[in-house]
Amino acid sequence: MRTARPAPQQPSGMPFTKYRPFLDTVDASLPDRTWPNNRITHAPRWLSTDLRDGNQSLIEPMGPAAKRAIFDLLVRMGFKEIEVGFPAASQTDYDFVRSLVEDDAIPEDVTISVLTQSREDLIDRTLDACVGAPRATVHLYNALSPLFREVVFRMGKDDIRELAVEGTRQVMARAEKVLTDDTIFGYEYSPEIFVDTEREYSLEVCEAVMGVWQPEDDREIILNLPATVERATPNVYADQIEWMSRNLSHRDAVCLSIHNHNDRGSGIAAAELGMLAGADRVEGCLFGHGERTGNVDLVTLALNLFSQGIDPMLDLSDIDEVRRVVEHSTQMDVPPRTPYAGELVYTSFSGSHQDAIKKGFAARAEKVAAKTAEGMSQAEAEVAVPWSMPYLPIDPHDVGRSYEAVVRVNSQSGKGGVSYLLRTTHNLDLPRRLQIEFSNIVQHHTDTFGGEVDADELWSIFADEYLPAAAAPGADLPAWGRYSLKGGDPYRSRRRRVHPHRHHLRRRRAQAAHGLRLRPAGRIRHRPGADRHRGAHPRLRRARPE
Ligand SMILES: CC(=O)SCCNC(=O)CCNC(=O)[C@H](O)C(C)(C)COP(=O)(O)OP(=O)(O)OC[C@H]1O[C@@H](n2cnc3c(N)ncnc32)[C@H](O)[C@@H]1OP(=O)(O)O
Ligand SMILES: CC(C)C(=O)C(=O)O
Numbered sequence: 161m162r163t164a165r166p167a168p169q170q171p172s173g174m175p176f177t178k179y180r181p182f183l184d185t186v187d188a189s190l191p192d193r194t195w196p197n198n199r200i201t202h203a204p205r206w207l208s209t210d211l212r213d214g215n216q217s218l219i220e221p222m223g224p225a226a227k228r229a230i231f232d233l234l235v236r237m238g239f240k241e242i243e244v245g246f247p248a249a250s251q252t253d254y255d256f257v258r259s260l261v262e263d264d265a266i267p268e269d270v271t272i273s274v275l276t277q278s279r280e281d282l283i284d285r286t287l288d289a290c291v292g293a294p295r296a297t298v299h300l301y302n303a304l305s306p307l308f309r310e311v312v313f314r315m316g317k318d319d320i321r322e323l324a325v326e327g328t329r330q331v332m333a334r335a336e337k338v339l340t341d342d343t344i345f346g347y348e349y350s351p352e353i354f355v356d357t358e359r360e361y362s363l364e365v366c367e368a369v370m371g372v373w374q375p376e377d378d379r380e381i382i383l384n385l386p387a388t389v390e391r392a393t394p395n396v397y398a399d400q401i402e403w404m405s406r407n408l409s410h411r412d413a414v415c416l417s418i419h420n421h422n423d424r425g426s427g428i429a430a431a432e433l434g435m436l437a438g439a440d441r442v443e444g445c446l447f448g449h450g451e452r453t454g455n456v457d458l459v460t461l462a463l464n465l466f467s468q469g470i471d472p473m474l475d476l477s478d479i480d481e482v483r484r485v486v487e488h489s490t491q492m493d494v495p496p497r498t499p500y501a502g503e504l505v506y507t508s509f510s511g512s513h514q515d516a517i518k519k520g521f522a523a524r525a526e527k528v529a530a531k532t533a534e535g536m537s538q539a540e541a542e543v544a545v546p547w548s549m550p551y552l553p554i555d556p557h558d559v560g561r562s563y564e565a566v567v568r569v570n571s572q573s574g575k576g577g578v579s580y581l582l583r584t585t586h587n588l589d590l591p592r593r594l595q596i597e598f599s600n601i602v603q604h605h606t607d608t609f610g611g612e613v614d615a616d617e618l619w620s621i622f623a624d625e626y627l628p629a630a631a632a633p634g635a636d637l638p639a640w641g642r643y644s645l646k647g648g649d650p651y652r653s654r655r656r657r658v659h660p661h662r663h664h665l666r667r668r669r670a671q672a673a674h675g676l677r678l679r680p681a682g683r684i685r686h687r688p689g690a691d692r693h694r695g696a697h698p699r700l701r702r703a704r705p706e
Contacts, residue, residue: 511574
């Protein structure tokens with residue numbers, strides 16, 4: 161044997177020199193940053209943009225019924241700020257906003273938000289859509305970054321700033337004209353492509369917009385700083401947010417909002433660091449819907465807070481219902497590994513994980529029992545005992561999941577998982593040695609057939625292996641029983657009455673005591689129809705103890 165370092169990696173051959181380091185293109189330095197020392201202690205204000213950013217990125221935008229289902233879901237979950245669309249985009253978008261108002265679907269404490277470009281005709285239509293809403297925020301955006309100034313708008317900095325200023329004036333003028341005192345009106349401005357824009361210039365434009373809006377205590381302005389396209393590591397975004405938070409005037413009247421996308425896959429991290437850096441409000445979508453790789457996933461953000469003992473201020477106690485509504489309305493699936501909500505995220509297949517989870521549940525049950533013995537109710541005890549469970553960051557029950565799928569068995573599983581599944585589904589607590597033996601049998605089955613062994617199949621294998629033939633449950637295979645004994649079975653008449661495990665051991669003892677030779681039943685006995693299964697049943701393939 162000899163040791164050596166791994167062979168060196170080889171150049172990819174990809175055209176990486178075409179790209180430039182983000183920090184060579186944008187000055188975001190903040191050496192005296194303070195955000196790394198902060199802690200998140202409460203939920204931010206949430207804004208769902210499922211019905212706007214989420215909708216504008218679908219292959220087929222949602223129809224009115226699908227949008228309404230999402231809106232009602234968001235209200236049920238506790239969202240107080242909901243971007244309901246871009247009413248000037250189309251008649252459908254406009255009609256949807258009007259239908260919410262006219263159907264009285266907007267609770268008094270929910271603010272709808274509507275997005276518009278800085279164009280007078282669009283602004284007028286946007287304001288008109290809000291007439292009669294109990295609370296409405298108009299959200300105006302224009303892009304500030306050098307690339308957009310040069311390529312999209314072909315305007316200089318002053319003209320771009322004036323676009324924002326003039327748009328703000330137009331919003332205020334139209335609001336004055338069409339809204340009555342029945343509507344509590346708010347304003348949001350987004351310097352689009354904030355992350356790529358010179359920060360001094362973003363600040364200048366935001367200040368100019370504030371100069372028109374004149375924020376004060378009961379007249380806040382929402383300044384939303386989007387990572388329109390995520391382009392750097394999350395710490396850079398946090399530096400940018402802290403810099404803005406420090407330098408903005410009227411800070412107390414500014415609601416500093418962040419709007420993250422997930423182009424580099426770090427939308428969640430960027431939003432969390434943005435909160436550390438001073439963000440008061442977060443915009444995003446359920447399960448990360450939105451343009452390209454999506455907006456930041458609000459479900460994950462909220463449950464990340466929950467897992468740290470912070471009230472997320474959103475009700476996610478029935479996560480599957482949330483998932484169902486979103487999947488139905490967007491016609492897009494939530495992938496099985498999506499944090500907190502995916503089908504597989506509370507499930508362990510692998511042996512060492514399952515072993516630890518099984519022990520974790522047993523330890524927790526003891527602690528909960530101790531609390532109930534002190535007089536607490538079961539429900540109180542469940543909350544009083546802090547959640548601390550191997551491989552399970554939160555209790556699946558808290559989001560409406562059962563424990564049934566926590567452990568699933570395949571070729572990666574060991575005795576812990578097999579015995580956990582038998583105990584939880586068949587109330588059968590196998591002693592350690594039998595766990596070892598039976599998990600080998602299951603292993604053989606999964607090695608032979610691949611795939612997963614569910615609870616029914618596990619029981620079937622168990623019954624087939626250890627129970628009298630007649631007790632094997634209704635599999636379509638004829639039951640075999642594990643062994644037949646040459647010269648008769650002295651325990652045959654008593655078999656049905658003994659515990660399967662003891663029955664198995666007794667058989668072994670009988671074998672030893674009577675000098676009987678165990679033989680593989682399948683090879684000797686022929687049962688009607690058995691040939692059909694030859695080659696398809698594990699017993700016909702596995703080597704038997706002789
Ligand atoms: C990052 C984001 O998600 S921003 C939100 C994006 N969402 C959407 O665009 C969905 C809804 N949009 C739409 O339906 C359409 O774009 C409409 C109806 C609003 C406008 O359609 P059109 O008038 O045909 O314009 P179109 O979208 O093709 O082009 C944009 C024009 O607006 C200008 N523009 C783009 N953004 C803005 C802005 N924020 N303010 C002012 N003008 C803008 C562009 O420079 C371009 O001008 P040009 O025609 O002089 O070159
Ligand atoms: C309109 C703005 C906030 C936006 O959606 C973005 O920049 O991603």
